[in-house]
Amino acid sequence: MSPFMQSLGLKYPIFQGGMAWVANGELAAAVSNAGGLGIIGSGHAPAAIVAKEIASAKALTDKPFGVNVMLLSPHADEVVQVILQAKVAVVTTGAGNPAKYIADFKAAGIKVIPVVPSVGLARIMERVGVDAVIAEGMESGGHIGSMTTLTLIPQVVDAVSIPVIAAGGIGDGRGVAAALMLGATGVQMGTRFLAAKECHIHEKYKAAVLKAKDIDTLVTGAYIGHPARVLKNKMSRQFLVAEKNAALQNDVDFAAVEQLANGSLRRAVETGDDVTGSYMAGQISGLIKTETSCATILQETAAQAQACLQQGRMENYF
Ligand SMILES: Cc1cc2nc3c(=O)[nH]c(=O)nc-3n(C[C@H](O)[C@H](O)[C@H](O)COP(=O)(O)O)c2cc1C
Numbered sequence: 001m002s003p004f005m006q007s008l009g010l011k012y013p014i015f016q017g018g019m020a021w022v023a024n025g026e027l028a029a030a031v032s033n034a035g036g037l038g039i040i041g042s043g044h045a046p047a048a049i050v051a052k053e054i055a056s057a058k059a060l061t062d063k064p065f066g067v068n069v070m071l072l073s074p075h076a077d078e079v080v081q082v083i084l085q086a087k088v089a090v091v092t093t094g095a096g097n098p099a100k101y102i103a104d105f106k107a108a109g110i111k112v113i114p115v116v117p118s119v120g121l122a123r124i125m126e127r128v129g130v131d132a133v134i135a136e137g138m139e140s141g142g143h144i145g146s147m148t149t150l151t152l153i154p155q156v157v158d159a160v161s162i163p164v165i166a167a168g169g170i171g172d173g174r175g176v177a178a179a180l181m182l183g184a185t186g187v188q189m190g191t192r193f194l195a196a197k198e199c200h201i202h203e204k205y206k207a208a209v210l211k212a213k214d215i216d217t218l219v220t221g222a223y224i225g226h227p228a229r230v231l232k233n234k235m236s237r238q239f240l241v242a243e244k245n246a247a248l249q250n251d252v253d254f255a256a257v258e259q260l261a262n263g264s265l266r267r268a269v270e271t272g273d274d275v276t277g278s279y280m281a282g283q284i285s286g287l288i289k290t291e292t293s294c295a296t297i298l299q300e301t302a303a304q305a306q307a308c309l310q311q312g313r314m315e316n317y318f
Pocket residue numbers: 016017018019020022041042043068070093094095115136139140141142143167168169170188189190191192280281282283284
């Protein structure tokens with residue numbers, strides 16, 4: 001545990017990624033109660049829904065937890081106001097630059113940790129005064145950049161002097177140990193927590209994650225400029241065909257194609273719809289075979305990471 005992770009009041013240097021429509025107050029509280037950092041995903045939800053989830057988490061835990069702000073959301077300004085009033089411990093941000101909110105977060109004693117897909121954005125974030133960055137590789141579920149975790153983490157670690165949390169493709173203690181070896185201060189896992197007992201996504205979605213093999217994800221939205229990693233299903237295959245067809249036409253109208261994605265994660269989470277719903281999940285899905293509690297996930301992951309780090313002593317290899 002680094003001083004930074006200790007300053008967050010954590011037992012394990014493990015964040016549960018703030019996942020839109022997935023990571024509610026109950027999941028975040030379960031992770032925080034078990035010694036990790038639970039993070040509520042606000043996605044494109046209105047501020048009132050985010051306020052309700054924060055209240056739910058507060059009722060279930062007295063441990064620190066976070067909220068993820070999707071900066072592209074039309075509700076981002078109101079969501080930030082809710083977070084400032086609630087004085088949650090940590091804010092993570094996705095899809096942009098949180099610079100305009102940082103002074104207010106700092107004044108409220110809230111730590112700001114943006115998700116970054118590249119060295120360039122990590123540097124910009126350090127300059128605007130964030131506390132740490134989450135460097136996320138394209139193995140991850142949901143919206144992604146183009147770098148892999150193995151290549152991104154050491155380059156970000158070398159480029160900035162703030163703590164770096166690794167995300168993307170980490171599903172057990174071996175992944176945590178590897179991330180720490182690359183210079184990360186801790187990790188963020190999303191896909192692993194889709195299979196947590198306290199994660200109330202629709203049972204069809206959860207079953208699909210548990211059944212998925214290593215090669216069962218694909219990336220939609222690459223032509224449109226918003227790549228996202230999802231499980232292969234009817235929706236994702238149809239989306240790929242639609243965007244390729246649009247790209248092949250001279251007069252490209254991606255708006256109609258993008259319309260297919262609107263609300264698709266929410267449909268998957270709430271109704272299990274795999275015809276028009278997006279089962280967002282990362283490449284590590286193939287490793288995840290059992291539904292267990294958040295406490296078990298954290299304990300097993302930490303114990304395995306410790307064992308790996310001990311085995312990794314030089315005398316075992318050289
Ligand atoms: C279903 C799902 C929804 C997600 N939604 C968000 C989001 O709203 N904001 C965000 O910053 N990251 C989001 N992510 C990314 C996660 O927070 C996390 O960084 C990522 O899942 C880590 O990679 P992994 O899936 O390989 O563990 C999402 C991921 C998944 C699987």
